[in-house]
Amino acid sequence: MSEATGRKNIAGEMQLKDVHISFEGKKILDGLSLTVKRNSFTCVCGPSGCGKTTIMNILAGYQKPDSGLCTFNGTPVEGPSPDRLTVFQENTLFQWMSVWDNILFGPKLQGKDMRKSAEQATALLEMTGLTGFEGKYPAQLSGGMQRRAELIRALINEPQILLLDEPFRGLDAMTRGLMQEYFLKVFETSDITMLLITSELDEAIYMGDSVYLLTAIPTKTKKIMPVPLPRPRLLEHQTCVEFAQVQTEAFETMEEEALKSFELMPS
Amino acid sequence: MSIAKATAAPVSTLARLKCVKPTPEQIITFVTLSILFSVWFEVTRREIVPKMFVPSPADVWNGFVETLTVGYHGKNLIVHTLVSLARVLGGWSAACLLAIPLGLAMGQSTKIRAVFDYIIEFYRPLPPLAYYTLLVLWFGIGEFSKVLLLFLAAIPPLTIGAVEGVREVSPAVIQAARSLGATPRQVFLKIILPATTPMIITAMRISLGFAYTVLVAAEIVAATEGIGWVVWDASKFMRSDIIFVGIITMGITGIALDGCIRGVAKRLLRWKYV
Numbered sequence: 168m169s170e171a172t173g174r175k176n177i178a179g180e181m182q183l184k185d186v187h188i189s190f191e192g193k194k195i196l197d198g199l200s201l202t203v204k205r206n207s208f209t210c211v212c213g214p215s216g217c218g219k220t221t222i223m224n225i226l227a228g229y230q231k232p233d234s235g236l237c238t239f240n241g242t243p244v245e246g247p248s249p250d251r252l253t254v255f256q257e258n259t260l261f262q263w264m265s266v267w268d269n270i271l272f273g274p275k276l277q278g279k280d281m282r283k284s285a286e287q288a289t290a291l292l293e294m295t296g297l298t299g300f301e302g303k304y305p306a307q308l309s310g311g312m313q314r315r316a317e318l319i320r321a322l323i324n325e326p327q328i329l330l331l332d333e334p335f336r337g338l339d340a341m342t343r344g345l346m347q348e349y350f351l352k353v354f355e356t357s358d359i360t361m362l363l364i365t366s367e368l369d370e371a372i373y374m375g376d377s378v379y380l381l382t383a384i385p386t387k388t389k390k391i392m393p394v395p396l397p398r399p400r401l402l403e404h405q406t407c408v409e410f411a412q413v414q415t416e417a418f419e420t421m422e423e424e425a426l427k428s429f430e431l432m433p434s
Numbered sequence: 435m436s437i438a439k440a441t442a443a444p445v446s447t448l449a450r451l452k453c454v455k456p457t458p459e460q461i462i463t464f465v466t467l468s469i470l471f472s473v474w475f476e477v478t479r480r481e482i483v484p485k486m487f488v489p490s491p492a493d494v495w496n497g498f499v500e501t502l503t504v505g506y507h508g509k510n511l512i513v514h515t516l517v518s519l520a521r522v523l524g525g526w527s528a529a530c531l532l533a534i535p536l537g538l539a540m541g542q543s544t545k546i547r548a549v550f551d552y553i554i555e556f557y558r559p560l561p562p563l564a565y566y567t568l569l570v571l572w573f574g575i576g577e578f579s580k581v582l583l584l585f586l587a588a589i590p591p592l593t594i595g596a597v598e599g600v601r602e603v604s605p606a607v608i609q610a611a612r613s614l615g616a617t618p619r620q621v622f623l624k625i626i627l628p629a630t631t632p633m634i635i636t637a638m639r640i641s642l643g644f645a646y647t648v649l650v651a652a653e654i655v656a657a658t659e660g661i662g663w664v665v666w667d668a669s670k671f672m673r674s675d676i677i678f679v680g681i682i683t684m685g686i687t688g689i690a691l692d693g694c695i696r697g698v699a700k701r702l703l704r705w706k707y708v
Contacts, residue, residue: 171439259607263629
């Protein structure tokens with residue numbers, strides 16, 4: 168992996184400090200604080216409709232908080248940057264470009280050495296099993312392949328942190344499992360930082376070093392849970408005692424919030 | 435890109451093979467047309483309807499021969515057709531050049547939309563003949579007011595299509611491009627423009643159809659040539675054969691023009707039809 172992206176020592180620390188944001192008079196985030204340590208895999212888990220995408224938009228730099236701070240390596244975030252790339256829950260591949268052109272879109276715009284980028288792209292395609300599909304259009308790929316192409320399109324820019332906004336949503340269980348393995352492989356064989364936002368507790372515990380449990384809207388941190396599982400993460404970790412302990416504790420914490428968010432839902 | 439071209443080649447050969455063997459749908463279309471033609475032939479042969487109202491296929495054929503050799507009112511059918519095509523394509527092209535950029539701008543800026551939206555929405559449902567009288571009053575009965583009418587009729591579908599096209603571009607796709615380093619200009623050229631192309635092409639097809647429907651109206655007032663005028667003029671002399679000739683000519687040229695746009699679309703939108 169480090170050969171594929173050519174990355175060396177990188178930072179990638181992100182912090183939210185006492186972030187407030189309202190939308191149309193409704194409080195969404197209510198003093199949320201969050202720390203993503205460099206080269207860690209942090210998961211954020213909350214009941215549905217708790218403003219997870221808003222958190223993502225602030226971290227990526229698409230949206231500014233009403234008050235509070237969002238910092239990246241200690242400096243305030245001013246806008247989007249190839250150092251902080253998002254993999255969205257919906258397919259955001261550019262449908263009118265081949266897989267190859269999609270992947271090289273970033274390096275081209277950033278004026279990078281295209282020969283080196285092409286080599287990286289070839290290596291990344293190989294790593295994710297997409298070799299031979301570079302000439303296809305996104306519509307010709309399966310859902311799982313599109314996700315992998317999107318992952319490569321982000322990785323080739325050598326981001327310091329990957330922001331994953333429910334990237335496995337809508338995939339069937341088998342594909343989901345495979346995609347989790349790909350993302351774990353990328354994380355464990357490089358020094359990239361990852362932040363995963365998901366509504367699946369099991370997924371958060373399986374993949375993360377720590378899990379932030381959020382409250383229902385207006386959202387703040389309810390609990391931070393470290394995950395005492397070794398790396399590399401293996402499938403059998405999902406059935407071990409430590410996993411079950413974290414899982415039970417997290418479920419108990421979240422049940423209350425899930426009920427709250429259920430009552431808040433417009434009927 | 436080169437790889438995409440290489441994979442596209444066998445697909446087109448496949449498509450050509452398909453043309454050789456007719457699909458069930460093509461057979462159905464052929465049978466439908468044959469039945470329609472037979473009914474037309476029989477109805478006129480037995481003179482169930484007077485010839486004055488429905489000419490026989492032979493009459494229409496003779497009408498074609500007559501207008502193509504002697505001409506109609508001194509001008510060949512081809513000349514009439516070309517004159518009309520020039521008017522339609524002139525008005526429509528001008529509308530495309532103006533309305534597509536305008537629609538794209540309206541789609542991206544609520545302020546620009548605030549300026550033009552209600553103007554277009556107000557005149558869009560008006561019957562063209564209602565404001566044609568004004569155009570003639572202002573600009574005379576010459577060529578300009580005719581093309582202007584076609585131009586105005588062609589605009590609304592284009593702006594509406596472009597606005598909707600821009601609105602349908604997923605914000606996440608634009609955000610992804612911005613994160614990858616695209617400037618607002620690059621977002622427009624490399625994301626919004628290609629993403630809206632399918633919608634704009636559909637709008638162009640609808641718009642051309644609109645301009646076409648207004649053609650006869652545009653050629654009623656003070657014209658001496660044009661296929662719409664031929665139909666209008668022939669009706670005054672009960673020449674139903676010539677009316678048929680005119681209508682069939684309009685229909686065929688309309689299908690041909692639409693086919694041209696669709697052909698261009700297929701090339702431009704290869705990513706959509708894979």
